[in-house]
Amino acid sequence: METTEKSLRRTLDRLFVPLTVGxxxxxxxxxxxxxxLKLLWSSLFWENPLTRESxxxxxxxFKRLLLDPSGTLGMLNxxxxxxxxxxxxxxxxxxxxxxxxxxxIAILLNKDLKGRGWFRTAVIxxxxxxxxxxxxxxxxxxxxxxxxxxxxxxxxxxLSEKIAFLSDGTLAMMALIIADIWVFTPFIVIILLAGxxxxxxxxxxxxxxxxxxxxxxxxxxxYPFLKPSILVALTIRIIFDIRALDxxxxxxxxxxxxxxxxxxxxxYRTSMEFQRTGEGAALGVIMLAVTFAIVAILYSxxxxxxxxx
Amino acid sequence: MSTKDSNFSRVATRLGxxxxxxxxxxxxxxxxxxxxxxxYVVVIWFPIYYIFITSLKTQSEVLTLPITFFPQxxxxxxxxxxxxxxxFEAYTINSLIVATTTTVICVTLGTMTGYTFSRHDFLGNKAxxxxxxxxxxxxxxxxxxxxxxxxxSPPLIGGLTGNLTDTRVALIxxxxxxxxxxxxxxxxxxxxxxxxxxxxxxxxxxxxxxEAFVKIILPVAKPGIxxxxxxxxxxxxxxxxxxxVLTRSEASQTLxxxxxxFVADDFVDWSHLAAGGMIAALPGILFGLFFxxxxxxxxxxxxxxx
Numbered sequence: 042m043e044t045t046e047k048s049l050r051r052t053l054d055r056l057f058v059p060l061t062v063g064x065x066x067x068x069x070x071x072x073x074x075x076x077x078l079k080l081l082w083s084s085l086f087w088e089n090p091l092t093r094e095s096x097x098x099x100x101x102x103f104k105r106l107l108l109d110p111s112g113t114l115g116m117l118n119x120x121x122x123x124x125x126x127x128x129x130x131x132x133x134x135x136x137x138x139x140x141x142x143x144x145x146i147a148i149l150l151n152k153d154l155k156g157r158g159w160f161r162t163a164v165i166x167x168x169x170x171x172x173x174x175x176x177x178x179x180x181x182x183x184x185x186x187x188x189x190x191x192x193x194x195x196x197x198x199x200l201s202e203k204i205a206f207l208s209d210g211t212l213a214m215m216a217l218i219i220a221d222i223w224v225f226t227p228f229i230v231i232i233l234l235a236g237x238x239x240x241x242x243x244x245x246x247x248x249x250x251x252x253x254x255x256x257x258x259x260x261x262x263x264y265p266f267l268k269p270s271i272l273v274a275l276t277i278r279i280i281f282d283i284r285a286l287d288x289x290x291x292x293x294x295x296x297x298x299x300x301x302x303x304x305x306x307x308x309y310r311t312s313m314e315f316q317r318t319g320e321g322a323a324l325g326v327i328m329l330a331v332t333f334a335i336v337a338i339l340y341s342x343x344x345x346x347x348x349x350x
Numbered sequence: 351m352s353t354k355d356s357n358f359s360r361v362a363t364r365l366g367x368x369x370x371x372x373x374x375x376x377x378x379x380x381x382x383x384x385x386x387x388x389x390y391v392v393v394i395w396f397p398i399y400y401i402f403i404t405s406l407k408t409q410s411e412v413l414t415l416p417i418t419f420f421p422q423x424x425x426x427x428x429x430x431x432x433x434x435x436x437x438f439e440a441y442t443i444n445s446l447i448v449a450t451t452t453t454v455i456c457v458t459l460g461t462m463t464g465y466t467f468s469r470h471d472f473l474g475n476k477a478x479x480x481x482x483x484x485x486x487x488x489x490x491x492x493x494x495x496x497x498x499x500x501x502x503s504p505p506l507i508g509g510l511t512g513n514l515t516d517t518r519v520a521l522i523x524x525x526x527x528x529x530x531x532x533x534x535x536x537x538x539x540x541x542x543x544x545x546x547x548x549x550x551x552x553x554x555x556x557x558x559x560x561e562a563f564v565k566i567i568l569p570v571a572k573p574g575i576x577x578x579x580x581x582x583x584x585x586x587x588x589x590x591x592x593x594x595v596l597t598r599s600e601a602s603q604t605l606x607x608x609x610x611x612f613v614a615d616d617f618v619d620w621s622h623l624a625a626g627g628m629i630a631a632l633p634g635i636l637f638g639l640f641f642x643x644x645x646x647x648x649x650x651x652x653x654x655x656x
Contacts, residue, residue, distance in 0.1 A: 050558050053558070053559075053560060054558050054559045054560065057466070057470075057559045057560065057563075058466055058470050058472045060462075061462035061463055061465065061466040062462075062463050062466050062467075062472075062478070064459055064462075064463075065459045065460070065462070065463040065530065065534060066478070068455075068459060068526065068530060069482070069485060069530060069531070072523055072524075072526055072527045072530070073485045073488065073527055073531070075500075076493045076496040076497055076500060076527070077488065077493065077496070079496035079499065079500065080492060080493055080495060080496045083495055083496060083499065145386075146387070146390060149383045149386055149387050150387070152380070152383050154380065154383060154384065154387075158642070160387050160391065161642060161646070162638060162639055162642045163391045163394075163395065164390070164391065164394070165638050165642055165645065165646070166394075166395075166398070166634070166635060166638040166639075167394055167398075169584055169588075169634035169635075169637060169638045169645065170398075170588070170631045170634045170635070171587070171588040171590065171605070171606045171609070171627075171630050171631060171634065172588060172590060172606075173588075173590045173606040173609055173610055173630075174401075174606070174609055174627040174630050174631050175397075177609060177610070177612075177613070177618075177623060177627060178397050178398070178400075178401045178627065179397065180618075181400070181401065181404065181618075181620055181623075181624070182397050182400060184620075186413075186415070187412065187413060187415070187417055187620075188417075189396075189397075189400045189417065189419075191417075192416065192417030192419075195416075196416050196417065223394060223397070226394075228649070231645075231646050231649050231650065232649070232650065232653055234646075235646075235650040273653050274653075277653055280487060280489070283489065284489035284490060284491045284492070285491075286491055286591050287590045287591060290590075290591075290594075291610060291613070305491050308491055308492070308494070309491070309494070309591070312494060312495045312498075313494070313498075313595060318495050318498075318499070321494070321495045322495045322496070324492075325489075325491070325492035325493065325494075325495060326492070328489050328491070328492045329488060329489060329492050332487055332488070332489055333484075333487060336487055
């Protein structure tokens, strides 16, 4: 009895690695690798939305997305240019402003203040709420007639008449960016705060003794230690913003007109509303490639993996 | 007084300044920091406050001008309505089942795999870990087409009948796609911080590899597991796009979808939407208030540590 139990134990121990890693790998293969391969495969087909029959079309889906439909040689598709521009404005503005705001808040929270934990809790909440709820909440805030923002501005006399924020292309984009900043600044705060806590206290004291100015203290003491966190915060923020559809979908649906249509909403519309799954998949492939390219560029520019030094 | 203050006076003395001259500037700086933080908190909480008071307003007050910033006759009617007139019970149960099951799967698999990646060198472990990191980078939205196709086609494996659209299973499978790689990553980083001497001592004491893992390491890893579980739960609870694509009815629709259903093409039922939104937001607010520490540690383990 004893020996069988022992040999069973030994066998189980020998199987430790396959038994702990195996299920995850099988799961990941089924739920990530297979869909990703299917994405690449689907991007090469044209599927009839009614009959579900599909036909191999090679790279024609990519051509339709990227090139001018009128067939002018070498010209890009105007929709592609417009939606790419929207995506860049949306991602660029919200990442920049939420980064600067988040950095400021992180620096304040890093001070040795009483009630710091309480502040941190209060600051974190917007990020944990469902994005749909946040999006609709902001849509309600920006509402033309009964929205709180118009209410505050008009009822306090700062504005003479109400503005239909979400009916104007530029203002709608601004509203989206504000909502996005509201949602994602806490993420920046958390990541940068973790980085700030790695700066050795003595370095600040030394810098203070040297009479370094506030800016030069930041530049020479804080920044080098913060750089890895900045890289991570920016990378995750950018790739997350390119893919995130929730806010755009519930606030503007890409409108008015196509003024807030971004890649993510374009992908959704193409594949789900217009049922052009092949084109949707092709756009998915492009987003996948762009995401990996951005990660590669950011890491090669900032160099090395964080905490190497 | 904290060490920082005494440091400050030490530095000040060394600089030949009278400490009395320095203190007011320290006080002023702190007041400014408090003021700015307070202002920020008030501004970012205002929208949440506004949706909260909207959920307590009568439907007519919501549409009355000028806008009121305190509900005139606060009422819980909107909350009663959404459970009575809409299947909010079903939505809530769907959300709970989907988020909990996803969390259990991801935490179980993530903990085991994370531990092995942290402790064992095995063939191809670096490549496998790298591919798990890469999997985290895949934009979920890029995969809506294949997920939709997979879930709406007849199953490959015999025995199951029909397809998976409009089932909670479809959502659970999908949500593990973005949570499992994240869970593996957080747990691997967490175990990296647990001293290997613990495992070694357990072995010396006669534990098998499994016993050492279950009896010695898992109890130590509780905070990491909590962080992973909370984040996986929040991510699955909040998810919207895949639920939008893969669900049709109250058989599988979750709260984020339920909230979006208050929006018709040209009309939004704001007071009821606000009530539904508050219910959907509740776990987030509660987790934020009581488990903020775990959220922060999970995020930094999962994001910063590379």
